[in-house]
Amino acid sequence: MHNHEFFLNALIYLGAAVVSVPIAKKLGLGSVLGYLLAGIIIGPFVLRLVGNEADEVMHFAEFGVVLMLFIIGLELEPRLLWKMRRSIFGLGGLQVLITAGLITAIALLLNFQLNRAMAIGLILALSSTAIVLQTLSEKGLMRNIAGRSAFSVLLFQDMAVIPILALIPIIATLGAPADLSDTALNNIGEVAQMPGWLQLLIIIGAITAMVIIGRFAARHIFRLVAETGLHEVFVALALLMVIGIALGMDAIGLSPALGTFIAGVVLADSEYRHELETTIDPFKGLLLGLFFISVGASINFNLLIEDPWIIVLFVLLLIFVKFVVLLILGRMFRLKKGFEFLFAFLLAQASEFAFVLISFSKQNKLFDDETSGMLLLVVTLSMAVSPLLLIFNDKAVSPILARWHNKLEYDEIEEEENPVILAGFGRFGLTVGRILLANGFKVTILDNNPSNVETLRKYGFKLYFGDITRPTMLEKAGIEKARLLILSMAEHENALKVAETVRKKYPHVKILARARDIFHVFEYLNLNISKVQRETFHSAAELSNTALVELGFSKYEAYRATRTFKHHEDQVTEELYRHWLEDQGKFIQETRRFEEQVKETLQAEKNYSIHDSDCAWDVDSLKDEAKKQS
């Protein structure tokens, strides 16, 4: 019967995830919000499919956070981590201290006792690793400067959990006298009861051991297992390792997440890194999802219904305080141009560690049922709101900021009257610009990425930070006197808009453009602009040329084959364009059309023998004729 219940639960959780996450993603809400909503729906206040065991599930699913940090560790080289030390300790440290201080002060104003206020401050200062990192990787923000800063802060917070766990029992004895013997210290392992220096020694010893094992022994073990050829054994080993580390870290009072993170970093340059990552990743994803669902399911709507305004007020206050502190610190640590807002919105929620810390405090008799219930609800709601905050940032704050920054900080362009205007000086435009400059042409270069502009200036390029889509910018760049406008920017839609404007207002200017794909080429053809290059076509063709050589073609043969393909592609493009024009009126789904046209292209390919054109040098017909005559 127990089994039956287990599978039933699995059915409910998985079902909820499968239904709600795709919907949430479709609506642009992100997977985290999808999971949370799923949790709320199956939870005790809507469908009542799951009840109190949601808490247990949550504890189990917290392991997803551990796995996630392991994977993040795998992706971070130690060198990079070292480079981040300033933001980890500076930014992270200040964030925890200041936020904890402010929240403590507010709690004091709300008539909490000092020790309780301090505990609340410390607990709520942390942000949710699970939500933030999931969001970062989903949105591809891990390499973004705001994302990196957020990650640094989270890393520091993970470390801070250890001293906070140690502090809570001490704080508990500060105000109201508490019976230490009765505290829950036992629950967090024997090491925590040892004197501080010994604890530190054990922790350092454990980490050193982990580094040494990871560096020297791990690869042999992995190889042994990998050689068996049994993938599931490798999976078992990977899980075994992570679970082992987690338990070990737990035993010595270190956060399991932090421990596995370090293990991940140690293994980051091992040859099994990629395999470990792909092995662990599905477990991580599922458990995290489960975790978010259980958070959603555990929201106590009774409390919310009883005192809705107070709770909402607290949630808003919490987010506001965290946001302001983060925003100011972000500024101090050189986050500019909207990145500070992204950073602050990312981290403005409370942490899943809060669940652990709150119940731990409750065990230490620091909080009564009412306080801890309310805190849990505030934490949960702040987590639930946090994806919405990011949507708010994307849709409202960052466009406004972008406009505002544009007004203030675009460069003034000197009147140069260069014959060429090059818009976009990134990966694509750089090559274009260098070739033109090397041939002695004067080029007015614009780019809308400030850090790119800054870097390239160091290399001696003269370029302006500016947004070509603004008409005044076009004028200032000297479009009236220009002969050529080269649209090499990555923002294809914007490029099209610029092309359209210039076509209308400055018909004498020739437009050359970088196109994303064939449809983008068609859009340009619609504007009667045919001097367009697909951004990846030629490099792909060159690489396939190399492939043909590797496969045994002579170099010239490969060159001819590739060149013929390009020629053929040019002709097919024209043909496809006509098809596309005819089809455009009818409504066919974009993907479908694409599919059809790819098929058409391939069909055309089959009908065209690449070497037909090469019969000049070795002609069968000539040989036949010669044979006949002799």
Added chain:
Amino acid sequence: MILFAHPAYHKSRINKTLINAIKDLDGVTINNLYEKYPDFFIDIPVEQELLAEHDIIIWQHPFYWYSAPALVKEWMDLVLQHGFAYGTQGRALEGKWALSSISTGGRKEVYCTEGKNHYTINEFLAPFHQSVNLCRMQYLPPFVVHGSHTLAQDQLKTCAANYRSLILLLRDSKINPAIFENIEYINEIIKQDA
């Protein structure tokens, strides 16, 4: 059709002047090969179609290493296909006229057995002559501009005018082919006319 080949057209003096002298003429197509095929990737069907449309083919180019620039040879290799230009089935060019129009640095005197270059221009052009024969076309004597480095501006002007007259005569079929048998360079026809 002028099959024009000059890999450094921007530096050219003689050929540019010659081309400019004839480019406005109706019924004359200037097929600028280096402009069309900078990477030597010749569109064979297009070139064969052009050949089919024209009655007289002129290879116009500077005389490099006693022959044509490389792209002209590539053009011949690829476009004059077996079965199209020659062979039992290849009769697309039958009866058309073909000639070379070249400019050389050396004066005429060096192009003879006793001169520095040991051979005459016509001897050097033997591959063109025989290729034309193989394609069942009529080979005409070449139009030659000698001493291209030292040619004075007014001499060049005369040259260009002569070239224009020649092209017009060819275009309008005003030349009796019998005359070709007795002349070394086709330039002589114009001089006789003038």
